Amino acid sequence: MKLDDMLNTICDMIRQSAEYIDYHRELAQIKENKELYARVNDYRKRCVTMQMSGSIDNFEEVGTIRSQYEDVLGNTQAVRFMTSEQKLIKLTRKLNNRIYDEIGLDIDFLDE
Numbered sequence: 001m002k003l004d005d006m007l008n009t010i011c012d013m014i015r016q017s018a019e020y021i022d023y024h025r026e027l028a029q030i031k032e033n034k035e036l037y038a039r040v041n042d043y044r045k046r047c048v049t050m051q052m053s054g055s056i057d058n059f060e061e062v063g064t065i066r067s068q069y070e071d072v073l074g075n076t077q078a079v080r081f082m083t084s085e086q087k088l089i090k091l092t093r094k095l096n097n098r099i100y101d102e103i104g105l106d107i108d109f110l111d112e
Contacts, residue, residue, distance in 0.1 A: 026081040
């Protein structure tokens with residue numbers, strides 16, 4: 001079996017997973033509310049930017065972001081979407097980590 005065939009199989013399996021199905025259902029629902037979707041995307045972007053900044057002491061920034069996005073964090077639809085997103089991300093991270101381990105890719109420097 002060629003690598004592309006195996007990748008297609010893996011992608012097909014992911015598309016059949018509960019995580020994928022839930023995520024795409026929640027994504028379609030939240031996109032129906034353009035204002036909420038925009039706020040959720042702003043929140044997601046702020047969180048990712050903060051995480052990638054490498055700031056050791058970002059406790060204060062977390063509090064600031066949470067207070068600025070109380071409307072998002074208190075919205076059931078937004079929380080369902082972000083929860084389903086995290087579950088799908090966790091699934092893909094597990095897959096990536098397994099591949100890294102199996103092929104001996106040294107990514108330990110990322111934990112430093």
